[in-house]
Amino acid sequence: MDTTANALARVLHLLSENQEAQDKLRAEINKAREEHHGELLFDELSSLPYLDAICRETLRLHPPVAFTIREAHADAVLPFSKPVRGIDGNLMENVIIHKGTPLLMSMLSSNTNPELWGPDSYEWKPERWLSSLPETVLGARVPGVYSHL
Numbered sequence: 001m002d003t004t005a006n007a008l009a010r011v012l013h014l015l016s017e018n019q020e021a022q023d024k025l026r027a028e029i030n031k032a033r034e035e036h037h038g039e040l041l042f043d044e045l046s047s048l049p050y051l052d053a054i055c056r057e058t059l060r061l062h063p064p065v066a067f068t069i070r071e072a073h074a075d076a077v078l079p080f081s082k083p084v085r086g087i088d089g090n091l092m093e094n095v096i097i098h099k100g101t102p103l104l105m106s107m108l109s110s111n112t113n114p115e116l117w118g119p120d121s122y123e124w125k126p127e128r129w130l131s132s133l134p135e136t137v138l139g140a141r142v143p144g145v146y147s148h149l
Contacts, residue, residue, distance in 0.1 A: 003064030010062045011054060014124055021126060025050055053129035061124055066108040072101045081115075116140055 015022045028050045029040070036044050045051065076097045083091040097103070114121045116136045117128075132138075 007059060007062070007064050011058045014058060015054070018124070021054065025054060049130060050126065053126035056129045057124055057126040060111045061122070063107045063111060067104060067106040070103045070105065072097045072099055072103060075099050110140075 015025065028048050032040055032044055032048055077094050078097050079094045080092065083093050086092050110116065112121050116134070118134055118136075
């Protein structure tokens with residue numbers, strides 16, 4: 001699977017469905033081309049805020065790798081973000097992970113969690129990256145496209 005090609009295809013697909021975003025991005029790129037005499041190098045492209053927002057939002061909703069599997073290299077206690085009720089009816093605040101335990105981590109679940117991103121967490125809204133992200137996201141310390149936080 002070619003993750004870069006898949007991500008680019010997803011960006012183009014989403015832009016094809018959202019004329020307003022397409023127009024806004026085209027205007028941003030055209031303005032930058034005028035300012036740089038028709039040639040945009042990597043640094044100029046990297047400085048375009050709406051292009052960056054489109055890339056981040058697309059990767060948030062459609063990560064090329066939606067989950068990953070890891071193995072615990074040592075015993076650990078994994079805290080939950082909020083207590084959960086076990087099958088015995090008791091509330092648990094953490095879980096013990098033993099060395100060698102396989103762990104399935106879902107980036108997609110984290111990226112679309114309404115408790116982090118709000119009620120519009122499943123919507124493609126590049127504008128969310130143009131202002132401050134919700135405190136719940138800033139405090140979550142989630143790696144990936146949020147590593148700048």
